[in-house]
Amino acid sequence: MSQPRPIGDQVRTTCAYCGVGCGIVATRTGARAVEIKGDPEHPANRGRLCSKGTHLGETVGLEGRLLHPIIGKRRASWDKALDLVAKRFKQAIAEHGPDSVAFYVSGQLLTEDYYVANKLMKGFIGSGNIDTNSRLCMSSAVAGHVRAFGEDVVPASYDDLDAADLIILVGSNTAWCHPIVYQRIRARCDAGAKLVVIDPRRTETCEGADLHLAIRPGSDVALMNGLLAHCREAGLVDEAYLAASVNVPEGFWDGVGEGSDLWSVARTCEVPAADLRRFYELFAAHPRTVTLFSQGINQSIRGTDQVNAILNLHLATGRIGKQGAAPFSITGQPNAMGGREVGGLASSLASHMDFAPENRARVQRFWASPTIAPKAGLKAVDLFRAMGEGRIKALWIMATNPAVSMPDAGAVREALARCPFVAISDVIAETDCTPFAHVRLPATGWGEKDGTVTNSERLVSRQRALFEAPGEARPDWWIIKEVGRRMGWPGDFAYARPADIFREHARLSAYQNDGTRLFDLGDKVAIGNADYQTMPPFRWGGDPFADGRFPTPDGRARLVAVSQMPLPAPLANWPMTLNTGRYRDQWHTMTRTGLSPKLSRHREEPLVEVHPEDAAAQGLEDGGLARVSTPQGASLFRVQFSTGQRRSEIFTPIHWTDRQSTGGRTGLLPRPLVDPHSGQPGFKSTPAKIEAVAPAWRGFLITTEAMERPDCLWATRVTVPGGMLFELEGDGDAQAIEAKLPRGERIESFDRARGSHRVAVMRDGRLVAALFRTERGILPRREWLVEQLGQAATAALLAGAPPGAREDRGPIICLCFDVGLKTIVAAIGSQQLTTVEAVGAALSAGTNCGSCRPSIRRILEENRSAANG
Incomplete structure (x- = not known):
């Protein structure tokens, strides 16, 4: 077993999170402390790190560790x-x-x-x-690769992004889930490449894209077959490449052409025909095309066919085995x-x-x-x-x-x-x-x-x-x-x-x-x-398929006939469609990222994102609670209105567990239905319903001491500097929560008109816990109170804020430099900032990992629209 490095030594290693595989230079600074920087010599990231990688040093402590059999x-x-x-x-x-x-x-x-x-x-x-x-x-990608190539080979590298003239992102919120790849994509787009995003949701990845196709979930085969049929009609199929390197099954082109005219595809995918035509034109005009696909393609009961529809497109047009031209499956885990x-x-x-x-x-x-x-x-x-x-x-x-x-x-x-x-x-x-x-x-x-x-x-x-x-x-x-x-x-x-x-x-x-x-x-x-x-990073396989040969018995790739299956109509009892996925600053079930106070700030609670018109129809309030139900189970979520959601579709994150929350358990909800080829479950399209939940009271609890999650209707826990923050809502008596507060001297206040109760617990003159609860009143912001944990008592504790004005920065947008929404908006107005780079120069926001740059771009566009009336 390897020996630990002495304090002060620099160690080149690899990030613990996503499949981008970023290199890290780690300098041990203490017994369980480390300084993290991106490795400028690592080819995957060239020194850049996303927010999760940047804050790995906050997650290496021994809190909650299993240390003995x-x-x-x-x-x-x-x-x-x-x-x-x-x-x-x-x-x-x-x-x-x-x-x-x-x-x-x-x-x-x-x-x-x-x-x-x-x-x-x-x-x-x-x-x-x-x-x-x-x-x-990613098992649908594996199955698709084997069917088309004879082996599970990803025929692309990040270097292909630097040479592409058209980059297509299919079913991937790359800006959040693979931020360093996204920054490389943006750099290429700044140099003139075009970007198309195909995703039912309008995510941060769509900001700055040349085209966003918000297709109906599950219609990817129709979209790709339609594009392939267009390519054949327009003479874009590489017949010489097919003759030399690809087997085409009998009747393949008849199957591709069936129902693949522009208007039929537009109806199936539920996108404007003009946008679909624009997609076809971009593909035709840019032979150096990289198509990146991820969970939106793979996590489907038709995932393998969707993968092969993409591979068919690249094989038939010869956009494979060439610099800047490839299909590219990007994986989720390290x-x-x-x-x-x-x-x-x-x-x-x-x-x-x-x-x-x-x-x-x-x-x-x-x-x-x-x-x-x-x-x-x-x-x-x-x-x-x-x-x-x-x-x-x-x-x-x-x-x-x-x-x-x-x-x-x-x-x-x-x-x-x-x-x-x-x-x-x-x-x-x-x-x-x-x-x-x-x-x-x-x-x-x-x-x-x-x-x-x-x-x-x-x-x-x-x-x-x-x-x-x-x-x-x-x-x-x-x-x-x-x-x-x-x-x-x-x-x-x-x-x-x-x-x-x-x-x-x-x-x-x-x-x-x-x-x-x-x-x-x-x-x-x-x-x-x-x-x-001392082994440096190396890539196996060289430049796959550059010679037109494939690891099949006859050395030829295979087009795989796939057809669009009928899409189900909404069910009377389950009228919504549930989509699931990741948040930018969390990872899997948060056993690591949940330890970081910085990473916890981006999304402190599990949200259900819903279109405002659907919310109105269901009586939901922005910031209220809702119960999402499927035939498999039900869980609570905090409601967030989002015009980026398609109508009748909702989105929830995968990260929350019983350890952090009474709600947010997305894993309960999807059906255990799988792709017949890969066995991969279909997480992206589950029949569901949503209904409002109206608790009797709401509140929050901060504490310096580890304590069990309070037993009430809604209780979510995040790590904050010096302790924990619980967001709370309940139906019954909250006295059971108050009884479990840490021991110490209590200072309390009551407002019976608003049904409010505030408790501060002191020990040796320092704040160890505070509980704020109300039935009809307004709760104070949490930031200043969190800063008081472990500090000497002040008269303002129960007021929830210090005397005098205090800057309200709004929700944190840039995690690396702690810059809030209101700070960015104020700087845009006062300094006449018009670009992401200008915001970065003024506030540093977006100049480190770059994960927040799409959000800053959106803020600039919203501010520009508001200014134009």
Whole structure:
């Protein structure tokens, strides 16, 4: 295991968040403290970081960490915990066969962790039942790549963005979810490239786009087939390329042309025909086109067909294998790609091999394993369904939280409760899954882990340790190999360090490959330990398909016939369509980002975004509460009016869990319906309804001390400097909340006319907690009161504000420099600012990570419109 770096040392590592894979220069400044900067030498980001990466240093503390093995509710030794996991898995296999056990893993794992887990399950236990939460975000891209190219190869790099003349973003709020890629796109657009955004929502990514197509959810195949039919009519199909490099199935063009005239496509997609024609014209005029697609394409029960509709378009027009021309799947997790490389998906074996007999035999020979999985295993949704039916007897969850993130998460919890044995490896002591765990194993987290990750453009980078492992935490690869040794295979899992695993992974990628697969790390098979430690980022696969050859038996790509399925009519009892997704400054279920006071400021509560006309029809108030219901469940959200929403559609974030909120549990709501090819769930289009909720009182609580979430109708928790902030609303008596305030001297005030009660709790003359509650009155702003936590008491505490005027900055727009909306608006007016660059020069806003630049651009446009009357 790697040694921690001395204080003051600079360490080059890779960010813990999205698939952009940004390089970081980290300087350890204390026992659990680090200074974070972008790595100017890393090709993925060239020194830039988004807000999440910039504030990684706020998330490396030990709050909430799992530091010791736990059996049941009691601390245990590593030997006892590992022996129990091995025993229960062996017992289940002996009694019910290898398919009675499963691993559910994560894109948070490093490639070396993933490799050992896949080897243990598929090569030694002999089952395909290892799947990953990456199934939920990019498996349709994998299936589409394999159908078209013969292998899961992303045929693009970020360098293609610098050469493109047209960039198309499909189903991706890139400005929020991949901010550094978006900044690269904006730089290219500033140099003259055109930008088209295809998304049902008008998001920040649409600001500054040349065209936004707010298509109906699920109509992507119609859109892409319509464009392809137009290309054929206009003579834009590259017949020479097709003849040399692509197989076209019989009847393909007839299928593409059916219902693909301009007006039919416009009706299906519910966009103006003039906008659709403009899209066709832009595509025709700019052969150097990069089409980036993400969850809006993948997270659909037709996701694979939607991917192939995009790939068909690029193959048929020859816009692939050329600089600035490619389809580009951008992944969500830091190592989703690494998991794909080593067989982390139940549908693949290892090193981009499937379960064909010759591949099974090859991998078994390489591993010298006693068995090999005979077939693909259960994909995520099917895996938990099988568990609920009693077919899975032992499950090991690694670095993920399916009780929150899976669709129909209520049923997933029921399945976990039924499973006879559940082991969890995690960095966090208490998650929504831990109540179901029989054994908890403490894993190392970012800053402690050592290994490799692969980003969206096939770039392999090192993650390096900054700190020693806290408590008894151990790397995931070590935990897995120790279980493998205890299950009877000590010599096959005798790894001493990540470099040992990486070398084996590289050897397998090259073993009897002979050019049949592009994934080949043969030049790394003999890398020494020292060279592994200093290994710079590298991209495998070269320039895929530049020679017009593909990793298929005949060397040719394949057009895949796909057709637009009929789109369902709204249901009488479920008239809305629910879309789900990410926020800019949060990550997954907030176990890391939730620790950062800075990151918590962007969206402090889970919002349901709804068009104002729909809100009026449902009696919703902007800032009020609403219950979103689907046939799977219901959860509360704070209402936010948004004209960027299409009518009859609503949007909620994926991040909130029972640990942070009584509401906002989006995972409860989507249907457990999946794409038939990829098994990826359709998170983007769930029938739903929304109704107003009117609590009797509302309030907030700030405290310096850790405390359980208050028990009331609405209670959401965020981290603030010096403590926690809870936003509260309730129906009944609030005395139970007041009774749980920290001990100390209380100062109280009552306003019976407004039904208001204010309480400040002091200890040694300093504020440790404050509760403000009202039935009809106005609540003070939180910022000044939060600043008083831990400070000496002032007479103004119960007033909620200091004497005299205090600047109201409004909602924070620029997280990096703490600049609010009202500050920006005032500067625009007083200084006659007209560009994003001018705002940056005046206030610094938008000059660091750039994540807020779309918001600043929108503020400028709104201010310009208001000035013009």
